[in-house]
Amino acid sequence: MPEPRVLPTAADGRPRGPEAVELLFALMDRMREDFGAVAADFDLTPQQAVTLHQLTDEGRPMRELAAVLRCDASNITGIGDRLEAAGLVERRTSSTDRRVKALVPTEAGRRVRDDLGARVAELPPIAALSPDEQQTLVGLMRKMVAPPQPRAARP
Amino acid sequence: MPEPRVLPTAADGRPRGPEAVELLFALMDRMREDFGAVAADFDLTPQQAVTLHQLTDEGRPMRELAAVLRCDASNITGIGDRLEAAGLVERRTSSTDRRVKALVPTEAGRRVRDDLGARVAELPPIAALSPDEQQTLVGLMRKMVAPPQPRAARP
């Protein structure tokens, strides 16, 4: 039973940046695997599931989705194609700017999105924590996901 | 500036499984992007960087790497090929079982691996936390990454 290569733990309680990174990677691998299994249950790839998960009932412009998913806009075309082929989304041209198209979830799409969300919320890594611990985790992650660079105004 | 779709926050302080999942996904996207940028600085793809990062100086059997990286063993062949072409690893056949080959980092590989590790440990998401917070995060993640299923012995 192989284990990830993890740097030695500090016995002094000092900052553990490297260790935190190792664990974060291990956690990401774990979530990727667990989430992928749930997505597969809905006949979706992980990215298709993530994209569907990001759709509000009103739909979202494809450009906006690319920004949220942090990928090039051209990728959304293909992902949208496949979600559309699966009958989970429709493309709707904006009435105010005919250049923009929104990916709008169909009724089936909304159902899958919600069912998938419920399943994901019960995944082991999250469920392994007590309510208090989940609360603590949420607080820490909020700080971590914050702005890339505070862009301090130092004139 | 689009934002991820995040479920409403509880005002009652009760378990926030869904919210924790949303933030975890956002964090994963963020880390994927940041880590990818660092890997690119070393002319590596994210997976190549992760693989190199998992190598000890003695090298690791390819099968073991597949288990650690949670992917099919056949993928390691290609990743190993590319790392080898870049002069960062060598294949070494085991002296005790000639079926197994280990991916062993070259001197250049060890240098890149270490430099890359140092860069990653300083990524913004981690650096955004204080030493105490990092310590707390490590504790939480240890529980989360634990065994897939405790596999309780209930005869």
Next chain:
DNA sequence: TATTGTTATACTCTATAACTATA
């Protein structure tokens, strides 16, 4: 001119299945 979505291209990752060489 600038922006949105699309297309074309090339590369990587991914799993599956069949193969080889060992054990």
Next chain:
DNA sequence: TATAGTTATAGAGTATAACAATA
């Protein structure tokens, strides 16, 4: 037989560059 690594294959994600339609 069983296992480690390989090869072949197919599908999906990714970025880059160029394009049409629209603003």
